[in-house]
Amino acid sequence: MSLSDLFGGDPVVSGQQVRIEPTQQRSTARLSGLLDAAAVVVDEVGFDRITTAMVAERAGASIGTVYRYYPDRVAVLQALRERAVLRFRQRVVEQLRSSGPENWWDAVDCAVTAFVDLYRSEPGFRIVHFADRERTPISGSEDLESGYFARQLAGVLAEEFGLHGGPELIFRLEVTVEMADSILSRAFHSDPNGDERFIAECRRVMRDYLVGYYGPVAASV
Amino acid sequence: MSLSDLFGGDPVVSGQQVRIEPTQQRSTARLSGLLDAAAVVVDEVGFDRITTAMVAERAGASIGTVYRYYPDRVAVLQALRERAVLRFRQRVVEQLRSSGPENWWDAVDCAVTAFVDLYRSEPGFRIVHFADRERTPISGSEDLESGYFARQLAGVLAEEFGLHGGPELIFRLEVTVEMADSILSRAFHSDPNGDERFIAECRRVMRDYLVGYYGPVAASV
DNA sequence: TGCTCACCGAGCGGAACTCGATCATAGAAG
DNA sequence: CTTCTATGATCGAGTTCCGCTCGGTGAGCA
Structure with a gap:
């Protein structure tokens, strides 16, 4: 099981999200263009105030085009979130490799x-928190929840670094993910560049928490 | 500085939220009735699906009454959140007293x-997380942010239990609040009664984190 | 030269929100 | 203790705005 298998993956998620899978080249550009526009608009006006018309105009498309690809307004936001999560996972892989x-x-x-x-x-990356808290009964795919990432990460830590795997590790990583997510969000709450104090404290908290269960870092190589 | 001064307080928040402060008795009942209705509806249909018409009907009021008190849809949710936060603080005081x-x-x-x-x-208590992450430019009062509660709690811990106060304590408590909020929310994400495993782990995390800075619990009495 | 994919945007339905008419209440006046 | 009335409170039809549809038009592929 390689890293890219773990995190990279294909955008499995699109199954339920996009109405019509684009076949021509220009349409894929449109699709990402729509999400780019949505990302910017979300940063500007927030989740509640965003309208499909805004997204269309910003993307240089018509309102009909938006609905050709996405069934409704929230689907656009969800797709944006999916892309953000996907990019995060890809970035983690890059980071691990480099x-x-x-x-x-x-x-x-x-x-x-x-x-x-x-x-x-x-832009719009803070959307990763949107709909986290929201009850999403038919949330399509499940690789958006924090649990999925926790499981994947557990796989890496167990296989590559010999941590004792299983549900215990997954559970603790899920707790870790939740903690990190909230503290880091707080870091960016008022400071667009991220309050270093919270970021540093986040790292410390995560480390101490995991060390408590899995021993000092050095010993576990 | 007594506990009730710290946490109880009056609903300072209403200043920006409510269009018109109710003067007659029945109107205050209406106001809370509207929020009660909103709380139930939020639990039933979620943030996105809630409509002002639903709230009005559930409260046995007309749509116009809703807009007499709240400028728009999200203001109703914010007011609900304010009340939830207020009740939380009051509950903490009760808990401390008892x-x-x-x-x-x-x-x-x-x-x-x-x-x-x-x-x-x-009902609707999970709304306390709503708009946390959302950018709220003119969020009216500031005693809704986690920092406010952290400051109040810092006051209590410093005065009552001799913890060394100041910005350090406030900062750590704010981190603690963020952590607890996220883990506890996770506990209730799928389990309406709260997954005891996450709740217990939340307590452990908070305790270990604070003990790391302020020493064993027993020693600090 | 068709044939399908992509795009457009006027139009429809419904939800957010307004506003003048109507009812209820508090408190003054007798 | 009863009017009386000024004003707070309520109502709900109507307006505006937004999410979303759909038939018609253009662009790319064979």
Whole structure:
């Protein structure tokens, strides 16, 4: 099981999201263009105020085009979120590859770095929190929930760094993900560049929490 | 500075929220009735699907009455959230009074208990997370942010249990609040009664985090 | 030269929100 | 204790705006 298998993956999610899978080239550009526009608009006016007309206009498309690809307004937001989550996972893989972690903490740290980087650079990235809390009965695919990422990460930590896997590890990673998500969000709440104090504290909290269960970082290589 | 001064307080928040402060008796009943209705409807259909017409009908009021008090749809949700936060603070005070904490951890634990209890019993309480993440430019009052509660709690812990106060304590409590909020929300994500495993882990995380800075619980009495 | 995919945007239905008419209440006046 | 009345409170039809549809038009592929 390689890293790319774990995190990269294909956009499995699109199954329920997009009405019509684009066949021609220009349409795929439209599709991403719509999401780009949505990302910018979300940053400007927020979740509640965003309208499909705004997205269409910003993307240089007509309102009908939006609905050709997405069944409704929230589907656009969900697709944007899916793309953000996907990019996050891809970024984690890049980060792992480029930094070459020597122990499990380095690997976890890569995820934090990826998250912070994307929060800073990717428009609309804060959407990753949207609909987290919302009750989503038919949420289509399940690889958007924090549990999915926790499971994937558990696989890496167990196989690559010898952490004892199983449901315990998954559970603790899910707790870790929730903590990190909230503290990092807080870091960006008022500071668009991310309050370093919260970011640093987030790393510390995660590390201490996991060390409590899996021992010092050095010993687990 | 008494506990009730710290947490009880008056609904300072209403200043920007309500269009017209009710003067007659029946109107205050209407106001809370509207929020009661909104709470139930939120639990039933979620944030996105809730309509002002639903709230009005459930409250036995006309649509015009809703807009007499609230400028728009989201204002109703915000007001509901304000009330939930207020009730949480009041519940914390009750909890502190009835349980008589002997050390700082007992006091913190009271807050967790209050939160969990309300999540279980109070309709629409999960709204406390709504608009947390949302950019709220003119969010009216600031005693809804986690920082406010952290400051209040810091006051109690410093004065009552001798913890060293100041910005450090406030910062750590804010981190603690964010962590607890996210983990507890996760506990109620799929289990309406709250997954005890996450709740217990939340307590452990908070305790370990604070103990790391302020020493063992017993020693700090 | 068709044939299908992609796109457009006027139009429809419904939800958010307004506003003048109507009812209820508090408190003054007798 | 009863009017009386000013004003708060309520109502709900109507207006505006937004989510979404659908038939018609243009662009790419064979």
